[in-house]
Amino acid sequence: MARLSVVQPRLGSALLWLLLAAAVGLMLLTLVLQTGCRYLLRMESQIAAEAAALAAAQALWDDCRLLNHPAAIHHLVRQARTDAVGFAPRNWVGARPFRLVANDSNHWAGNVVVGTLAWPDRVFQVAKGADDPTEPRNLSINAVRVQVWDGKGPLTGGSLASLAAAATAYLDQDVIGFRPLGRAAAPIMPMALCSDATGRSPESWEHQVEQRHGPDRVRFRRHARGWVAEPGPDGLHEMTVRLALAAVEDRLTEPPNACWLWFERTDLANLGRQIRHGVTAADLAAYNSELVLPDEGSVRVACAWVGPAYDSEELSYLRECLFDLARDGTGRVWPLCRQEPSLSETVTLVGFVAARIAAVETTEDALVMTLQPCTLSSGCAVTDAARRQAGRIRPNPYVCRIRLVE
Secondary structure, eight states, X not given: OOOOOOOOOOHHHXXXXXXXXXXXXXXXXXXXXXXXXXXXXXHHHHHHXXXXXXXXXXXXXOGGGGGOOHHHHXXXXXXXXXXXXXXXXXXXXXXXXXXXXXXXXXXXXXSEEEEEEETTTTEEEEOTTTTOTTOGGGGGOOEEEEEEESSSOGGGTOOGGGEEEEEEEXXXXXXXXXXXXXXXXXXXXXXXXXXXXXXXXXXXXXXXXXXXXXXXXXXXXXXXXXXXXXXXXXXXXXXXXXXXXXXXXXGOSSOOOEEEEOOTTOOHHHHXXXXXXXXXXXXXXXXXXXXXXXXXXXXXXXXXXXXXXXXXXXXXXHHHHHHHHHHHTOOEEEEEEEOOSSOOSEEEEEEEEEEEEEEEEEOSSEEEEEEEEOOEEOTTEEEOHXXXXXXXXXXXXXXXXXXXXX
């Protein structure tokens, strides 16, 4: 009689495969975790590098840049390095503060590198002689690159492949207008200053400020809450602005060289709000919620060349709004307009400048302000590099938009 044999299971063989599968799974899990950690570290490094680059670029955009002197730019470059190095530890990478080395020699592989960048080509050129306060080529410095390396970088014998993060911030000065974002206001004053590109008109911005025929009696000093005006020259010449008052426009001692801009739904209360806080998209509803110069380079806006009467409550209110702005030393964007042969109800805007109010006073026939030019960066600025390349605009020395291009 045949016997049936029972095959016993080989438990040892199954256990071996189970252990092998567990080891492989553990290796894969470790690889995934390491890859994820490396990706997270690179992302944290990139964010920290971008923040440091923006801080450094903001330091490059300062009022002393208007002096157009290599020593002033050298000072700004040093300040940009200081701000980048000082701001970096506010961001953490891998549970440690992000740290940079200033790179005073401006070596191309250093952590903080200054140079020039032409938009929209995005080609960054390292500045030669950035540590020399007499180097005239420093006047063109308009970008900061922050870069960090994984382990050894080129400065310590490593390779280019070890680049962990890099960010370049650029001063985009091809400004053609402003587009308020959401409910936030654009820093535009509801006033236009007379402009003459030739500088021949003594009442124009170009004659008084850019050709330096205006007085130089005020300087602004930065303090914790803003800027404060002090007597004394600083190399930046002021513009004397005159706004005519009602009932005396026929006997003005001097012609007005500025006008009020009447945007959509503008009344006295809205005008005061625009002076204090800027212009919103709702204020510009009649202009597609933006104030941008078209391709032909000018736009017509409703205006008023004559303001309230000398002893009126309306003038007192507007003057108080201007005083508030002057006390803080807050910079504002001031549209430039063509000088009209007659005081019409519309005016042609042709450009934008930035200035602080240094003084406000009233006479029997005019509201008189002293403006000092300044630099101002705004995220709502609209730029167009194509117009600059075509020669229709020049880089704006007063207003820019700071962009990340890497």
